[in-house]
Amino acid sequence: MPAMGNPRLHDVLADVEPGTVVVFDLDATLLWSGPRHLKIAQDFGAFRAGAARAVANLSAEDFGYEADAALRAAGLKDKRLLREFKAFWGQKYFTSKYCLLDLPQPGAVDFVHAVEERGARVVYLTGRDEPKMGEGTRRSLAQHAFPLGRRTTLLLKPRPRMGDTEWKQEALPQVEALGRVVATFENEPRNANLFARRFPEATNVLMETVCSPGAEAALPQLVRTADFVI
Numbered sequence: 637m638p639a640m641g642n643p644r645l646h647d648v649l650a651d652v653e654p655g656t657v658v659v660f661d662l663d664a665t666l667l668w669s670g671p672r673h674l675k676i677a678q679d680f681g682a683f684r685a686g687a688a689r690a691v692a693n694l695s696a697e698d699f700g701y702e703a704d705a706a707l708r709a710a711g712l713k714d715k716r717l718l719r720e721f722k723a724f725w726g727q728k729y730f731t732s733k734y735c736l737l738d739l740p741q742p743g744a745v746d747f748v749h750a751v752e753e754r755g756a757r758v759v760y761l762t763g764r765d766e767p768k769m770g771e772g773t774r775r776s777l778a779q780h781a782f783p784l785g786r787r788t789t790l791l792l793k794p795r796p797r798m799g800d801t802e803w804k805q806e807a808l809p810q811v812e813a814l815g816r817v818v819a820t821f822e823n824e825p826r827n828a829n830l831f832a833r834r835f836p837e838a839t840n841v842l843m844e845t846v847c848s849p850g851a852e853a854a855l856p857q858l859v860r861t862a863d864f865v866i
Contacts, residue, residue: 732772
């Protein structure tokens with residue numbers, strides 16, 4: 637995960653003042669889930685001998701959006717095992733236990749603190765759901781020293797099966813009620829586009845980390861960066 641500092645992040649901080657709001661997604665935005673993917677693969681390999689060799693060749697950096705692609709690239713060709721892994725991954729990935737393994741993206745903790753210290757409200761608007769991931773998400777943010785206090789708001793999906801974009805669109809009135817939105821950060825182009833249309837005066841940042849296959853085209857006004865190093 638190389639550092640690729642973006643000077644536009646300084647512009648974001650220049651716009652931040654008491655009463656304003658900055659919105660952050662979590663997965664592939666503030667947090668890197670490579671270690672979560674790797675641990676799930678290792679746990680699968682521990683009881684599926686046919687996958688053990690491929691798993692042993694993997695590192696957290698090998699995982700992108702689709703975890704089974706990393707196993708295929710590492711040499712696992714058995715289609716039955718790949719289907720089993722995909723099902724196993726789906727049972728584990730969206731849980732509090734495994735999301736505790738995530739690590740902050742470079743510069744993320746310092747940047748969010750800089751926003752909060754300037755008096756803005758930090759809103760964590762995530763596609764994670766409260767029933768399965770709420771506890772782990774709060775613990776993860778705390779263990780990595782992200783701000784969690786009176787000037788922060790964590791918004792999680794109320795239901796696991798709710799679509800991420802559907803949820804974020806539904807949550808936007810809650811965000812707007814907190815103050816003037818001056819910046820948003822999101823890795824999925826569809827959601828970043830949603831923010832750009834809703835908050836055209838804000839700096840809307842597309843995180844160039846990973847995103848879902850076949851993602852819609854990003855609007856040209858989006859600012860792009862791979863991390864929070866300034």
